[in-house]
Amino acid sequence: MQTVNLGIVAHVDAGKTSLTERLLHATGVIDRLGSVDAGTTQTDTGEIERRRGITIRSAVVSFTVRDRQVNLLDTPGHSDFVAEVERALGVLDAAVLVLSAVEGVQPHSRRIMRVLRSLGLPTLIFVNKIDRAGARVDELVADVRRLLTPTVVPLGTVRAPGTPGASYRPHPRGYDQRLAEVLAEHDDDVLAALVDDLPLDGDRVDEALRAQVAAGQVHPLLFGSALSGAGVPELLDAVAALLPPSPPAESDPRARVFAIERDPSGERVAYLRAYGGQFRTRERVTAYRREPDGRTTATRGRITRLDVVGAATDRAALTAGHIARVVGLTGVRLGDQLGSPAGLDGRSHFPAPTLEAVVRPREASRTLALHAALLDIADTDPFLRTRVAPDGGTSVLLYGEVQREVLSSTLVETYGIEAEFGPGRLMHVERPTGTGTAVEIIGHGFFGTVGFRVEPGDGVDYRREVELGSLPLSFHTAIEEAARAALDQGCHGWPVTDIRITLTHSGYWSPITTAGHFRDLAPYVLMQALAEAGTRVFEPCRRFDVEVPADRLGPVTSYLSRLGARLDGTAAVPAGWRIAGVLPARLELEAQRRLPDLSSGEGLWSSTPGGDRPVSGEPPRRARTDGNPFDRVAYLRFLAQPPSRPVAVRDAGPERGHRSPR
Structure with missing residues (x-):
């Protein structure tokens, strides 16, 4: 049996969760339709999802249509939870973009469609709510063609739109002038037939349509209603007839983590989509991760339980094209790959959040517990970055107000912590404007030698000009990790990007020097070089x-x-x-x-x-948490402080501190 991993994507309130319920009901998976308002849907299983009536985490359900097993991913529609959509897109074979016939093309719909088109992902467009007052048909098709994709091809018409009796009628199979004109853009045979006024039979048109849908060149559009079921049988026919199945299995074992949740017992459950090989219970596997700075890291783990989604599959092993829930991989995060690092390009299709807010517990004694809880939550959301704020709170990066409210509810209901969020502040970034160098020689307060050169680059590019054997490997690792971490705070306190860092000098004093000495020294030297280069x-x-x-x-x-x-x-x-x-x-x-x-x-x-x-004029500053490595005395005093008591340096920077002699 063929497998198709299909994503349901939409702007919030377009009706995709209701459509998921209708598809499950139409294919016999459930015998009663769930309700978003009543909190009885199959995919919104979390208490917060049921209470708020929105999807927060991607969920997977399975049904069979004709000779295909369809693994359906219901993704969040609210733009505050775009990280979930990001990971789901990476494992899909095809997508259904749901629009509302009343609200039409909305901002998040445009953003998602832009990504779907850039990926070349086969996509059907389903216009929901044709039975709602104010439903539009012809005007909406024009909006889709203008705002989403010029290669949209309606596959039918709507009778009595905007009334409870609205219905969908598919076009008769065979020649259609508008469809042929769209297909001719990418098919020379169809184009020649149009130019020479030659007949085109239905089989040839269907063949061209399937090929171009599979290539992401044409986007069929259907109408219907998840509430009444109108148009749903035709949507299922399109899923079975037009969308391509999962590609052939790769030769090497590979699977990607696209969702993480906790089951009622508190165990961590990872959702994997496999591309090749087999993964079994009790098997030891290697998980590869592309870090934000571009490095690829690896960890080992053991699968203790594996449950393949869909009754038609072999539950003893996860094979190519299928999805499984896996327990035991406690160290994995979203986006990790098991078995192989192939395809880990680290590319993000959606921008990172730009709103930073400081979170504090209402009970000061729970500060450490709050920080630990936020770190645990961040394991399931790669865009939720955390750091200790200068005043002892924890800062988090967010997309918006809805995400903040959900995060606050999660802290209370899952971790028992009542927290207060401060006002959000827009995140800025710094980029180097020139080249700077700095060297710190062993014996001047540090038990090591480090020299850096920094200059403009692409992303974060770390290089070495010293011999790899000049230091033990653990010392090189400590220097690189500390340098990359230090880039979270540049000359003005903002994260630094588009920079090339070159290690130019190194040395150590055996047996006195430890990796910890280099972790203390590298940020100081790097910031000295960055101050000389300057940032904007x-x-x-x-x-x-x-x-x-x-x-x-x-x-x-x-x-x-x-x-x-x-x-x-x-x-x-x-x-x-x-x-x-x-x-x-x-x-x-x-x-x-x-x-x-x-x-x-x-x-x-x-x-x-x-x-x-x-930024024009005086750039804004962000409070520092690193002790101000632009000031030698302040930085050494910071290193002498206990780790749990960070020193706040609110207005320090290279022009306010002093440069130490090198």
């Missing part, structure tokens, strides 16, 4: 699209320009004009508040992450 601070931006009435184009563009936006262009749309550009993230809320007044209440604003740009 960059702020996060948002890429926006604004639709305004024709007579409000001038006032809106004038205001956005004064606000500091970069306008990339305008285009005529049926309702007026669409303005595209980039705006600093700190100004987006202000722009959204002013838009109704400037557009006579008819402006529509949508945005996605838009990279970053240099």
Whole structure:
């Protein structure tokens, strides 16, 4: 039996969890439909998910259609939980993008579709809620073609949209002019038939459609209702007939971790999708991980329990194309691969969160417990970065307010910790602007010699100019790890990126020197070199699209320009004009508040992450937690402090400290 790993993706409230329930019911997996409002769905199993009526973690269910086993991943729709969507996309064979016939194409829908197209992932588009008042059909198809993909091909029509009796009627099989025109873009035979006005039989059209769907070149569109079941049989037919199955098994064992949860007993459960080989219970495996700085690390573990999803599979072993729940791999994290590092490119399709908030327990005695709990939660969310804040709290990176509320509820319900979140602050980054060098010779307060040269680079690039045998390997490892960790705080306290670090000098005093001495010394020398090179601070931006009435184009563009936006262009749309550009993230809320007044209440604003740009004027600073390695005396005093009591250095930097003689 063929296997298809299919993801359901959507903007929040488009109805994808309800659609998942309907698919399970239509294929006989469940005999009663669950309700999101009642908290009785198959995939929203967490207490917080049931209470809030939203999907937070990716969930896997399985059903059979024709000769295929479909492993269905229901992913979160809220943009605050994009990390879950990120990992699910990495293991899918195909996707169904769900839109609402009422709300239409929404910002998160556009973001997801952009990623699906960049991956070339075969994708069906299902327009849900055709039986809801205000449902649109022709206008929505035009929006999909304009905002999501120009190669959308509707496979049917809707009768009585916006009424309880709305139904979906598929087009008759065979020649369709619009479909043939889209297929001709990537099929010379179809193009020749159109040009020469030759007949095209249904089999040839179906063959071309399947090939182009599999290549991610064409996106079939269907309509329906998860509530009434309209269009669901046709969606299942499209899943069986148009989507490609999992690719052939690879020669070497390989499986990827795409979700992690805890079962009721507290055991850690990892979800794996296999690409080759076999994985069995009691087998020892190697897990490979691509670290944020680009390194690949490996850990060993043993599978103590393995449960393959889907009754049609051999439960004794996980094989290519299938998904399993695995217990025993306590050290794995999302994105790790078992058996082989092949394909671990570390590329992220969604940007990292840009909002930093400090979390403190309501009971001061639970500070360490709170930090440990957040570290445990971060193991299941690769984008949730934590660090000890200068005042003893714990800072976390978040996407938004909903994620903060869910995190707060998780801390209470899972760990018994009531926490308070401080106001969020936008994260900036630093990039080196020149080249700097620094050397610290053994005997001047440190039991080791380290020299660094830093210069602009791509990501974080660490190199050595010294002989690898000049130090024991553990000392080289300590220097590199400490240098990479030190980049969390640059000259202004922000993380440093796009930098090349070269180790130029090394030395040690046997048997006195230890790896710990190098862990203390490397950050100090690196920051000295970085101060000489200089850095520039960059702020996060948002890429926006604004639709305004024709007579409000001038006032809106004038205001956005004064606000500091970069306008990339305008285009005529049926309702007026669409303005595209980039705006600093700190100004987006202000722009959204002013838009109704400037557009006579008819402006529509949508945005996605838009990279970053240099800060003009005095750059903002971030409180340090590393004792200020720009000041030798302050740094040595920091090293003498107990590890559990970090020294806050709020305004220190290279221009406020002093450079030590080298």
